[in-house]
Amino acid sequence: MDVLSDAIGVMRAGRPHSAEIRKRAPWGVRAAPFSGSGFHVVLEGTCWLIPPEGEPIGLGAGDVVCLPHGCGHALADSLSTPVVGAPIAALPEIRPTADAGAGAETVLLCGAYTLDQTRPHPLFEELPEVIHLPARLGRRSPLHAAVNLLGDEVANPDQGSGAVVSALLDMMLLYILRAWLAQESDGGWAATLGDPVIAAALRHIHQEPARPWTVEDLGATAGLSRAAFSRRFTSLVGKPPLGYLTWWRMTLAAQLLRDSDKPVQSIAQRTGYTSEFAFGKAFKRELGVSPGRYRQTSRR
CATH class of the missing domain: 1.10.10.60 (Homeodomain-like)
Incomplete structure (x- = not known):
C-alpha cells in the first residue's frame, strides 16, 4: 500500500472506460465537464486541445494529456476550425463538426474514470486542470508502454479484453500521475513523497x-x-x-x-x-x- 495508490483508490467509483476515435480534418468535438478524470493520447496525427482557460495546447503523436478534474474542453484538428472559436460553454456537446472530412487523419485513444470528489486526497487537489506529457518524455517509459498495450487491446479486442482494458486503464492513471510528480519534484506533494x-x-x-x-x-x-x-x-x-x-x-x-x-x-x-x-x-x-x-x- 502507498499514498498514491490509496489517494486514487478511495476516490474511485465505477469502472473506467476507453475508446479509439478516428477523425479526418476538418473536425472538432467538445467534452462537457464531468465528475472524474479523463485522458487523451494521440496515436497518429496531430490536434489541438482547448481548455476552458489558458492557451490551446498542440498535441502530436505520442503525446498524453490528462484532465484530472474532468474540466470541459474541446479537441480539434486546427485552431481555424469554426467550432474552436466559440466559448467552451457554447460548443456542441461531444458532437463532431465534420465526420466526413477528407483531410489528414488523427487517431486518438481516450479514457475516463469516475471519481468521488466529495473527499479528494490533498495530493489530487493540487493537480492542475490539464497535465500535458509530451512524447519526448520518453517513448520507452512505462507510461508509453501502457499506451501501446491499451491501444492494441482497444483496436483488437479478444477474449478477456474487458478485464485487460480495465487493468491497463488503472495503470495509465497511475503512470500519468507518476510522470507529473516527477516533473513537479520541487514542491507540493511531489516533494512530500520524495x-x-x-x-x-x-x-x-x-x-x-x-x-x-x-x-x-x-x-x-x-x-x-x-x-x-x-x-x-x-x-x-x-x-x-x-x-x-x-x-x-x-x-x-x-x-x-x-x-x-x-x-x-x-x-x-x-x-x-x-x-x-x-x-x-x-x-x-x-x-x-x-x-x-x-x-x-x-x-x-
Missing part, C-alpha cells in the same frame, strides 16, 4: 490506520524527535500528523460505507475505534453526518 522521512510516516499511517499512533511513534519511525517530526510533517503535508491520521481514517471509513456492506462496528475497528459510539462522533465531526446517514445518501 522526502524519505515523511514518505515513510505516511506509508505507516496508510498501512496501519487502526494503530493508536502518537506523534512520538511516527517520529520514531523516522528517527526524529516529536517536535522536529511534527514541524517537518506539517510543513510538507499541510496538516499536523494526527490531523492527517484522522482525515485518512475518516476518508477510508467513508469509502467503506459507500462501497461495502461491512457493519459500522467493523469499519470503526478497521479505522482505529474500539467503540462504535466514538467512531460515530468522530465521523460526524469530520463529515457533518452520521455514518448511517452517509451510507444511505452516498448510495442514491
